[in-house]
Amino acid sequence: MNRFIGFLKKEFYHIFRDKRSMLILFGMPIVQIMLFGYVINTDLKDVKMAVLDHSKDEYTAEIINKITSSGYFQLSNNLKSIEQADVIFRKGDVKLILVFEPDFGKKLVKNSKANVQILTDASDPNTANLEVSYLQGILQNYNVEINQDKQLPSSIQANSRMYFNANLESVFMFIPGIMATILMLVSAMMTSISIAREKELGTMEILLVSPLNPLQIILGKVTPYLALSFINALVIVGMGYFVFGVPVLGSFTLLMAESVLFIFLALSIGIFISTVAKSQQVAMMLSMFVLMLPTIILSGFIFPIRNMPVPLQVISYIIPPKYFIVILKNIMLKGVGLEYVWKETLILLAMTFGFIGLSLKKFKIRLQ
Amino acid sequence: MNAGISIENLSKTYGSVQALKGINLDINSGELFGLIGPDGAGKTTLFRLLATLLLPDIGSARLCDIDIVEGYKQIRNLLGYMPGKFSLYQDLSVIENLEFFATVFDTRIEDNMDMIHDIWVQIEPFKDRLAGNLSGGMKQKLALCCALIHQPKVLLLDEPTTGVDAVSRSEFWQMLKNLKSKGITIVVATPYMDEANLCERVALIKDGEILQVNTPQEIVDQFERKLYAIKSDDNYQCLLDLREFEFTNSVFLFGQTLHYTDVRKEFSLEEVNSYLKSKGHLHLEIEHVKPGIEDCFMALSTKADGYE
Incomplete structure (x- = not known):
């Protein structure tokens, strides 16, 4: 036990004296959350909009009022003619133009039908799509409102509602993803580098010659990162909750237990990498390419898995963070319990035991 | 307790390079023994084999009557090993390094002070300095301290004086002589021929073969x-x-x-x-x-x- 504590002390000295490790450990989670939360934001907010109103009646005024008061759009120009549209789009500020046909209100009352045209700057197609659907949503609502009293014989209205993330807040999606990424990075990369460093500097030679057995060395290496990763998990969930309002609807204990499981898995992957890598550089490269990129790209964190080509979908099944992200989303956003995520939990457990077994088998008690 | 080393027909090959070619050698308990040879002669390979870090291809060796392959766990408790490359934690201070190695061997610095005292007094003024900032000679003294902290029976020193200034070198050898008087078997590998005279017996080694084993005086007399x-x-x-x-x-x-x-x-x-x-x-x-x-x-x- 004394040996173990001595080893832990040494590991913490290493971590706290290395500015780079400290930065990765504590700077990165915060920076990533801030980046994803504020900068890489796919939500609409104050999109500049221009209006070309040929009708100028109470109905158009009300619609414009509804749109601008939604918070998504901001009226910046009133156009006189359609020729101005081209010019104003080229300037770049205005992303969207709303065109009302002449006698819009009259037609609406008389024929129950009037036309409005939406023009968007589609040089950024994703945003353009988003703007159109938001705008359609608002118009639809208005449509329902004015038709409330009338009995329309056969009018089919498609009502969509976004469950679990009613406002389509992208930060809700990012928090689980960031959590998986950071825990993977901190746990796997840092442990693999720290073991590889012992090999590179020759200190592993001395540790091997000492009476320490492989399990003691591995546990000593892993425990500090387990503790630090757990703190990181708390920080991420905390920041998500207090800064961005991402809820934890399910059991917090379950959430943390699943996080610890995932940390164990990442640590065992890190140890496995270090049994293969001879130097810090190789360990870092392996962690980057084998862990980081798949975690970000193939786990469903940013890109939906069902849109991927089939071979990549198959690969995504062996990527541990995929299961962790599913678990996190279920617990945090849907508020379900273990009965809905036991399958994913089992898969993570199996992977953990697999990697620990492999690492213990591959860990060398000698130099060769 | 017999703290001698006996090596029989020991061979080790790396790929196509035969690093050791059937070495036979007996080192007596309590001896200060020198392994003299140029770089690439196979000194480090022999040390790593004795330190249970490598497995021999052919042959066997025994330290303190324990086989290096089967009894590696026991040997690791009895052995003090100082690799050729400085292998301590550079980001830990002198005292932290020493404490770490003491806990690894489940012992305390105070309990072993008599063993390391002569060396410790020389590095004690720098005990809060990071090991990476020590001079070459100081690093080696610290490494020796760390290798001695568990009172080993056999001490293997791989080129301990390479890259160390002349004064520190002679100080280092003086320490080895003092340690010898405590009954430790000490094997030193060195490329410096002048250090051979400081050993009781030396083995001249070249290209994985031992040319001669004798006292320095007799080797010279044979000329x-x-x-x-x-x-x-x-x-x-x-x-x-x-x-x-x-x-x-x-x-x-x-x-x-x-x-x-x-x-x-x-x-x-x-x-x-x-x-x-x-x-x-x-x-x-x-x-x-x-x-x-x-x-x-x-x-x-x-x-x-x-x-x-």
């Missing part, structure tokens, strides 16, 4: 020819010219002079002198010198080459 030191204005040209000389047995550049032996038992120095004068070396100083370990090593290794 059968008369050795001359020749000094000239252009040592290199002189060396080339002497290699052409018909009676030359061996000639080596040795510091500022050339060490020369003749194939004949009896000869006149004048002959050599006049030969060199005829080659244009006018300012010559030739004197008879006593052979050192290095001369013996050279003689033995050329002899070994000759048999091949």
Whole structure:
């Protein structure tokens, strides 16, 4: 036990004296959350909009009022003619133009039908799509409102509602993803580098010659990162909750237990990498390419898995963070319990035991 | 307790390179033993085998009567090993390094102070300095302290004085002598021939083979020819010219002079002198010198080459 504590002390000295490790450990989670939360934001907010109103009646005024008061759009120009549209789009500020046909209100009352045209700057197609659907949503609502009293014989209205993330807040999606990424990075990369460093500097030679057995060395290496990763998990969930309002609807204990499981898995992957890598550089490269990129790209964190080509979908099944992200989303956003995520939990457990077994088998008690 | 080392027919191959070729060696309990040989002779491989870090291809070795393959766990408790490369934690201070190695062996610094005291007093003034900021000599003293903290029976030191200044080197050897008096078996590998004289017995090793095992004195006594030191204005040209000389047995550049032996038992120095004068070396100083370990090593290794 004394040996173990001595080893832990040494590991913490290493971590706290290395500015780079400290930065990765504590700077990165915060920076990533801030980046994803504020900068890489796919939500609409104050999109500049221009209006070309040929009708100028109470109905158009009300619609414009509804749109601008939604918070998504901001009226910046009133156009006189359609020729101005081209010019104003080229300037770049205005992303969207709303065109009302002449006698819009009259037609609406008389024929129950009037036309409005939406023009968007589609040089950024994703945003353009988003703007159109938001705008359609608002118009639809208005449509329902004015038709409330009338009995329309056969009018089919498609009502969509976004469950679990009613406002389509992208930060809700990012928090689980960031959590998986950071825990993977901190746990796997840092442990693999720290073991590889012992090999590179020759200190592993001395540790091997000492009476320490492989399990003691591995546990000593892993425990500090387990503790630090757990703190990181708390920080991420905390920041998500207090800064961005991402809820934890399910059991917090379950959430943390699943996080610890995932940390164990990442640590065992890190140890496995270090049994293969001879130097810090190789360990870092392996962690980057084998862990980081798949975690970000193939786990469903940013890109939906069902849109991927089939071979990549198959690969995504062996990527541990995929299961962790599913678990996190279920617990945090849907508020379900273990009965809905036991399958994913089992898969993570199996992977953990697999990697620990492999690492213990591959860990060398000698130099060769 | 017998803290000796016995090595039988030990061989180790890396890929196509045979690093050790069937070595036989016996080191007595409590001996200060030197392993003398140039870089690449196989010293480090032998040490790693003895330290249970490598497995031998053929042959066996026993430390303190324990087999290095089967009894590796026991040996790791009895062994103090200092690798050739400085292998302590550079980002830990002197005292932190020492404490760490003490806890690894489940012991405390205070309990072992008598063992390391002589060395510790020299590095104690720097105990809060990071190991990475120590001078070369200090690093080696600290490494020795860490290797001794668990009171090993056998101490393996792989080139402990490489890259260390002359004063620290002699201090280091003095420490080894003190340790020897405590009954520890000490094996030191070194490429410096002058350090051989400080050992009780030495093994001369080259290309994975042991040329000779003997006391330094006897190795020197075996040198059968008369050795001359020749000094000239252009040592290199002189060396080339002497290699052409018909009676030359061996000639080596040795510091500022050339060490020369003749194939004949009896000869006149004048002959050599006049030969060199005829080659244009006018300012010559030739004197008879006593052979050192290095001369013996050279003689033995050329002899070994000759048999091949």
